[in-house]
Amino acid sequence: MYFTRRLIGMIPVVLGISFLAFMLVRLAPGGPFDHERRPASPEIERRIREKYHLDEPLLSQYGRYLSGLLRGDLGPSLKYRNHSVADIVMQGLPVSMTLGMCAFLFSLGVGLPSGFYGAARRGGFGDYATSLIALSGVCVPAFVVGPLLVMEFAVRKRVFPVALLESPIHLILPTVTLGLYFSGRVSRLLREGMIGVREAEFVVAARAKGLSEVSVLLRHVFRIGMLPVVSYSGPMLADLLTGSFVVENLFQIPGIGVFMVNSSLSRDYTMIVGLVLVYAVLLLMLNIIVDVAYRWLDPRVSYD
């Protein structure tokens, strides 16, 4: 019941986003054909615009787009001729999602233990050391980490392949490059969340009934302290699953992260709106899942 209500509530938001994105890219000056052989005759330009219906009023263009959307048609790409946006997304999205999922697991695998350790040793040397490492992970951009990892482990030591995505081994370097930032964020969030509830009444009660400090932390503090991580997981997964420009560019991975930037640079209208919609729908669905997980973890929360 709750689930279906949330799903229905998504519809107006998605409509709003599609309208906003459509108008944003269409109203801004400049167009997708600006960089093509400029001295094309006005006749040719008119024909191109006619072919893609760019000569109609904006609202009827939007209406046309929406009716296509209902049939799962995101329109033709204006930049990659003969390819539809849906084709490009269908080809790239699974690749980006695989890599994003690996990076997500990596961030949790690294971030949760280090954040837990920091919170358990609050104020001590271990806390500052893990904080420093986590913050450094957040502060060093992926376009620095990536090339350095490739130089060291692919070119010099030849442990991992330099680029491409052919076997699971190929996934390791991109995963680390992509996941480092997020593992830092997860670590900080978990530390803060756990410190926030360390003195809460239910924790004091757990201590008072004689549980050891370790099981108090693991069973009670961690469970509620990881709520900030859970709510961050929605936006984080949406970012990770839709690919990263830097990582896909560096490792020559055929995902959709590259298109996110390139389509905005080349004003490929339909592509931009399509990618925005993919991102938005993903994010909204993930947020619903996050809310469900929230309620399961924290029985005090109710949405009714």
Add this chain to the structure above:
Amino acid sequence: MIEAKPAPAGRAASESVTRRVWRRFTGRRVAVVSAGVLALFVLLVTLWPWIEPHHPNVLSDAQFAEPGGRYWVGTDVHGRDLLTRMMHGASMSLMVGTAGALVSLVIGVSWGAVAGYSGGRLDAWMMRGVDVLYSLPSIIFVVVLITTLETALKQWFSRVFSNDFAESTRFLLLFFGLGSVSWLTMARIVRGQVLSLKSRSFVGASRVLGASHGHILWRHILPNVWGVVIVYLTLTVPSVVLYESFLSFLGLGVQPPQASLGSLIAEGASQINPIRVYWWLIAFPSGLLAALLLALSFVGDGLRDSLEERDRQ
């Protein structure tokens, strides 16, 4: 970490909130040291143009000079002194970060305050708008904003103002673009605070005395929100700085020959090759960026902890 000692009753009552937070903050060694380092660094960066040994943009024959001797941290591909460029880059990054954070402050606080204070249908619509913007991938928004508006704005600026002013189009777009993608969380935080504050008795008392909405919001509610806002602001600056560095990597950030820390790092990263390693081009700018962001985050964390301890009492 110094735990707050229970203050004598008389003192606790007479001490103002600001004083109490300040006392808590100064008790945190890491935060205080970070704040001191930041202040010194800002001073150094501001004074740097008068004491710099090399010009930041003048080319020389000493290409890729290693650190040491005449060039303390080496030179770049055009033989420019990296230390000087880093100092200029750091001031640029801090400026972009602060300006972007301020833009996000103005939009976020007004949006959140109005939504939270008015409540009802307006609140619902405004926050639904925030939800919609949240689900827009920010990178597409910023890239489209910068690439499309730049030429148009530049022409307009050089017509209406002067050519010199048109040169700063990119900065203005950067400030505005980065600020306009980072105000959403600020708006949510402020709205939440205002929502809980407006039902407190001192607000009701002011209303009974006949105060206008503007007066209540500005004189009674917002002063209680500033603490949280400042804390979040110190955490927004690093994220804006990082975002600018990513834009520099795409070639959409600060324009050469000017530099930001991000554009310096991007330049260094483009020089990574298997034959020769110009490690200083990456190590020093990213080290400085990481150090600055670390200091900012520690200050922000310290401030927040000091504030939260207050709330618990």
